[in-house]
Amino acid sequence: MIDVYTNYNGLKKFIEKIKIPSHCIFCEGIDLTIKEPKHHPSYEITTACNLNCIFCYSNVALKNKTAPKPGYYGSLNPTAITISQYGEPLLIGCEKLAYIIERLKERFGDVRIDLQTNGIFLEMDRLDGLVDIVMVSLDGFGENYVKLTGVNAFDKVVGVLNDVANADCVGVVRSIHMPGINDDDLVKIAKMCDEIGIDEFFLQPISIYKENKEKLLKAGLKVNRAESLIEFFKTAMEIQNNADVNVKVPGCILVNFRQLMQKYEFEDLMFLNRNSIATASPTIRREWRFVIEL
Template sequence: MTRLSLPTSRHCEGCPGAEGEGPHHPTLELTTSCPYKCPHCYARYAENVGVVVKPGLYGEPQGCLTVSQYGEPTVLGRELIDVLEMVRETGLFDRIDLQTRGYRPDLAPKLSEICDLVMVSIDVTDPDVHRRLHGVGPERTLRFAVNTDRPVIRSLYLPGINDDLPQGLADTEIEPAEVFVQPLIPFGKAVENLKRIGLRDHYNVVGSLLNWAEKFEEFGFDVRFPACWVDSLERLKERMEEELGFVDLRNVRYSPDPGTPAPERRFTPLRELLDELVR
């Protein structure tokens, strides 16, 4: 794993945002409810600054559909399955990719059948650290991942908090299709709040993230990265070569502008979308 010979996640396939050419995959938002209290959650940040995310489709009804980016969809129970089955039957989307922290492990087998890709967010496996980070224990999330057929494990790099995640994940019964390593996007006071839990200052150093990712590889995991992150590094690499004559990406701090937490895209209300789907 050297410089930009970095494999990108299956979730990024077909995403216009992967090369900075447009917005990311359209998203289906069903609820903003979530039992987890993650200090780095941009959905919570959006709520805190008064952004209202209504149920519905954000973006054009084509390509890959992400479900969802705001809230924990599995709290809906059977309703989530019913909606996704309806969406699947229309054939509007090439793929349905689910993002979840796996609050309802009992839903995992059925969701594995409906969705093309199930991404389970796991940042820590240690019960005590998980409670400090997310407000609840990891049991539901880990069981959901075990019950999922070849899940993609999404993991944020949080040095000082989850340095031992590669070992922790290897000690579980989870059999992931990939480990999707992601950098922290510092919405609001995320960094400040995470430092109270133990986050170290090198959370945004590219080389530190890559070293952590290599630990997953040592346990035999297929490690992948966000395509938009890799593209940003590629652009930076080109600038360094042109302006400095050398490239040293491993010591670069990746500090993106988090932008707005509001989903500023074409919006189709959920009821209107469902009415169209059943026609």
């Protein structure tokens, strides 16, 4: 179990000081006055993917027929658009993606474009100047990457991260916190981000869907640790203590936790859990608006 008691002051300060991730700025999730906040608008391209990650929610949505059709979802007055929340957007290739972004910018003006990708097909020179934030998923280091994704592409992704670091955008590596599975990998990934010059390391808590649960348990996931919010923040702090990279956690979790810190003694939050077991199939709650024909 975690040793928070001896160092809870350090943890408290870490949670107070840590900054909101670039990707979360302008998201309703960080506005505590909104009762049912929605994620930024997104442009969905495909639900297909070239990887087969053991925690993937796109696969679950596909199986349950709740996966989104291609197109734009959300407010027609966006400040930021995520491409995309499901599947691997670069399966269509960088040229077609560049075309879609250009059309989105034509329609919405100077909107921030956040690309979420596994990085394998990313050619930064073809997207340079079009994307503002590039978030590359990396959940395991070396051999563990292969075990978690089913594909031997770790070195390829590392090469791409170098290109992201040198491009004119905010470079982010996003890792899912899977206690019992990737504990040792997270610090290694964060140290590598520091060496490469990646701007942010974004630690994301895992959502466990019943369709993935058996695979995750077999791989060693410790569900009680995955549910503990303090364990999550402690992991983020340990990564920050070991790597000179900006460690970030989801803005919505951060602002809500800080609000609780205003109301309760920090010691009273030690045993606060999040429900990591997802009960509903993943779906987009924003309205579908249009699709850009290719």
